[in-house]
Amino acid sequence: MKFVLWIVGLFALAVLLGLAATVNNGYAILFFPPYRLEVSFNLMIISVFVLIAVAHALLRLLSLAVRLPEEVRQFQRQKKLKASRHALREAALSFFEGRYQKAEREAARAMEDEFAVENRALALLISARSAAQTQDKARRDACLERLGELPERLQLARHMLEAELRYEDRDTLAALSAVERARALSPNLTSALRLELKIRLQLGQPEAVLQLTEKLLKADALDASQARRYRVAAYRQQLAALVDGESLLRWWGKVPQVERGNDELLLEVAERLSALGEADRAASLLAERIPDSEDTALVQALARFAPALSDERRKGLLRDAEAWLRDRPRDAALLFALGSLAQTQQLWGKAQSYYEASLSVAPSLQATAALAALLESLDKPEAAERYRQQALQMALAAES
Template sequence: MRFVFWVVGLFALAVLIGLASTINTGYAILFVPPYRMEVSFNFLILAIVLLILVAYGVLRLLGIAANLPHEVRTYQRQRKLKASRHALREAAIAMFEGRFQRAEREALKSIDDEYSDENRGLALMIAARSAASVQDMERRDGYLARLEDMPERIQLARHMLEAQIRLDGKQPLEALAAVERARAISSNLTSALRLELKIRLMLKQPEHVLTLTEKLLKADALEAEQARRYRLAAYRQQLASFSSEREIRDWLKRIPGVERQNPALVADIANQLIKLDAYDMAAELIAGALSDDEQATPELARELGLLAGHIDSPRRLTLLRDAENWLKSRPRDHLLLLSLGRLAHAEQLWGKAQNYLEASLSIQPTLCAHAELAKLLLAIDKPEKAERHYQDALKIALENGC
């Protein structure tokens, strides 16, 4: 449609020019001594227009010729830039594919011919990540050092990348320093908080781990099960630092009730108490957990049996009495039966101990139950039966590769 308008317009202009030429009958005299020339005024106008067009064309050609070197340089620059951007895309794809050597190679291609600081920074980060993945620490550190001169806009990404790389390289102190620099730029960045949580756990700083866990949980940046695992790991680190029963008692008062009921934590606390020869408190703690069906686990029942020879007679009798109620809800807990057999054996209740141990073996024959029953039979002067159980224990040990 536009072409039609142009054609119609040109024809209209031609008609107008033709009409104007018929109306204008004047002439012009060109005098250049000793010559004089008379020409039609219409011809003069046409000649002037043609002269202007020719002059414009010549000047245009001269401008293009003069600008040609710049145009060539611009074209070459655009071609290199296009190749640089292509290399950057290939580097990113190769990195996500796990082809780190190619990713680093392509990233380096894009750095020299790239004029955008952000893209150059991105290429350096890809190169640093790739070098770290192939364990080339010298090149990795070189790329990270070059990132220091990049614009402020990419410094947050640079610090987060460095923190992750340092953490993967088992350099928790350097990783923590990088995370702190990132948090100075964005204090509530959840990815930085999660990374710091892992680093604090690696550095065995349980107080920081607990604080960060609660902060991330409130921000919905951590699932409840993950938070539970981090808390448990922090509590275990705190527990390992205690050197007395009193410290553990005071510490237990500060722990939320839900966490105190964690069977895995109870078992760890009991083991630490046993190392400190605090057998009574360990037995008290385990008995409290076994009295709750939600807390009770076979592992806790086994731990209770290991305390049989270290606690006094009144406590053993109390535990035996309480265990009768535990068995009502868990009659087929072979480890609980084994522990009761050990408690009864330590109390020299031979018949009851034998019944518990035989009941444990009827549910699941284990090396410990056979060995415990053999010791009991020797104590009551039944060496032949004891020898049979020793043989059964040896057979189980051999089957398990001992």
């Protein structure tokens, strides 16, 4: 339809021009001494338009001729840039495919003719990470140095990559330094906080671990179970640094109630207290938790602490444990603990009964060996030998 309209328009214009030419009967005189030329005014108008068109065409040709070298350079540059960005895409794909050597080669090609600093930074990041995967540390460090020459706005990615690479290299101090530089640029970057949390834990800085855990928990960057694991790990580090029972108990009182309910942590606290000569207090901590816990390790620890307890504390624990037994009559670990407490208290008959009851519920090497030793001390060599043989068979079966 447009084509038809153009044709009709052109014919209409031609008709109008023809009519105008018949109406205009004037002429123009061109005087070039000693010559004088008379021409139709219509021809004069057409000649002027033709002259303008020819002049314009000549000027365009001249402009194109002058600009031709630059056009060629631009074309070549665009061709190289297209190849460079294709190489960058190939490098990214190869990296995620796990073809790290190819990724490194393509990233190097991408940097040859690339002028956009963002793309150069991306190519260097891919190259550094690929070099790290192929254990080419010299190449990796060279890429990191080149990244450092780029504008400040691109340094966050460089610091985060360096932190991850140093952490993987087990160079925790260098990794921490890189993380701190990243956090200086973006203080609340959760990926930096998570990495710093791992580093601080490795460096044995429990106070910083607890602070970072709370910060990440508030930012929803850690779930409750992860946060609890980090807290427990931090408390274990703090526990290892305590050197006397009083300071340990003061510290334990400051630990949040939810963490004090962690049986593994409580057991470590009790073991530490016992090692510091506070077996009675360690047993008291265990006795507070055992009625509400199903963890047999707590009861087994109580049995181990029995020889180090005072007579008064041992008697109290015997009463408590017998009360627990009413609710848990078939708890083999509790029966064994009662046997250990009774034996240490020189209640030989009770000890033998509890050991035998423990074995009747769940035979164990520990209870069998303890009963054999007790019977030996009671001058019952035949029974003691029978249980010794049973203990030996259990030990051999456990090793095979």
